[in-house]
Amino acid sequence: MTERLPLSLTTCTSCGKPIPPGSKSTKFPCPSCGEIQIKRCEKCRKFGRNYKCPKCSFTGP
Amino acid sequence: MSDDEIKNSQPETEPQEAQESKVVETEPEPQELQKPELEPEPEAQPEPQPQEPEAPPVREAPVADGDELLLPRDTLLSAGIHIGTRMKTRDMEPFIYRVRPDGLFVLDVKKTDDRIRVAGKFLSRFEPSKVAVAATRLYAHEPVKKFCEVTGATPLIGRFIPGMLSNPQYPNRVDPEIIVVSDPRADAQAVKEASDVGIPIVALCSTDNEFAGVDFVIPTNNKGRRALAIIFWLLSRQVLRERGELPADQNPKVTIEDFEAKISRDDEEDT
Ligand SMILES: [Zn+2]
Numbered sequence: 001m002t003e004r005l006p007l008s009l010t011t012c013t014s015c016g017k018p019i020p021p022g023s024k025s026t027k028f029p030c031p032s033c034g035e036i037q038i039k040r041c042e043k044c045r046k047f048g049r050n051y052k053c054p055k056c057s058f059t060g061p
Numbered sequence: 062m063s064d065d066e067i068k069n070s071q072p073e074t075e076p077q078e079a080q081e082s083k084v085v086e087t088e089p090e091p092q093e094l095q096k097p098e099l100e101p102e103p104e105a106q107p108e109p110q111p112q113e114p115e116a117p118p119v120r121e122a123p124v125a126d127g128d129e130l131l132l133p134r135d136t137l138l139s140a141g142i143h144i145g146t147r148m149k150t151r152d153m154e155p156f157i158y159r160v161r162p163d164g165l166f167v168l169d170v171k172k173t174d175d176r177i178r179v180a181g182k183f184l185s186r187f188e189p190s191k192v193a194v195a196a197t198r199l200y201a202h203e204p205v206k207k208f209c210e211v212t213g214a215t216p217l218i219g220r221f222i223p224g225m226l227s228n229p230q231y232p233n234r235v236d237p238e239i240i241v242v243s244d245p246r247a248d249a250q251a252v253k254e255a256s257d258v259g260i261p262i263v264a265l266c267s268t269d270n271e272f273a274g275v276d277f278v279i280p281t282n283n284k285g286r287r288a289l290a291i292i293f294w295l296l297s298r299q300v301l302r303e304r305g306e307l308p309a310d311q312n313p314k315v316t317i318e319d320f321e322a323k324i325s326r327d328d329e330e331d332t
């Protein structure tokens with residue numbers, strides 16, 4: 001949990017908050033355009049919050 | 062049983078009395094984790110409408126002229142892919158077209174169609190064997206088996222053995238990069254484990270499902286025999302087309318009928 005610096009943290013596509021390493025987050029290429037990596041933090045995933053691809057505007061889940 | 066196909070003059074009422082559940086910001090522990098593996102099949106309603114010989118032209122969703130669906134609208138509707146349940150969740154609202162007079166919520170077929178197309182693109186980006194597909198529900202077994210045969214995905218059929226994704230010690234552990242579940246409630250164990258290990262989850266969701274843990278929703282009747290066959294057949298076709306393994310104007314050799322769960326004569330409701 002502590003071996004990575006906050007600098008290397010990725011941010012959640014839904015809430016914009018940094019995703020702590022080791023959490024139950026996920027990432028995947030945008031289902032529609034495939035060009036952007038969608039990242040979802042554990043909370044946003046758990047609560048089914050929307051994410052929107054900044055490139056093609058696909059909105060999930 | 063075709064009152065659903067007529068009198069759609071009803072406005073898109075979203076009855077407020079319908080149960081709306083939404084996970085609250087506490088501990089949304091996955092519900093029904095300990096659901097027995099044997100499904101009380103099929104939950105009353107969603108068995109597809111008996112196919113009427115010539116379904117009348119129906120309007121289950123507003124369709125602009127020239128809007129093309131992946132299969133003729135009547136084929137989709139007669140399989141009941143739009144038929145939801147008597148419950149709706151707030152999560153599924155954007156995919157719901159209307160409520161029938163008998164209280165059944167109906168999905169917007171156009172949105173289902175759109176999502177199948179996107180799902181095809183999405184899944185085709187992964188190495189075939191790295192796509193796992195879970196099917197706890199009985200009627201999903203055959204469609205999922207066929208989908209996996211056709212696309213090279215890894216089937217996880219029947220009861221989902223705890224640890225299958227998340228326990229490194231488990232001998233038959235699978236290690237997919239993405240998982241498709243045929244029903245997030247019936248396949249709750251798969252959803253939980255995929256969430257735990259950070260694998261993206263694609264889920265067939267009916268009007269009564271919630272999005273917890275789900276990364277990509279395909280709105281559809283996820284309980285009916287015929288509906289499941291069509292959905293997985295279409296998904297297979299889209300995946301093959303997106304991979305360039307099947308020309309855009311051709312169908313796979315396996316038919317929708319091949320994808321359909323075989324059931325005993327007693328269960329047949331034809332005629
Ligand atoms: Zn988030």
Ligand SMILES: [Zn+2]
Binds near residue numbers: 030031053054056057
């Ligand atoms: Zn995109």
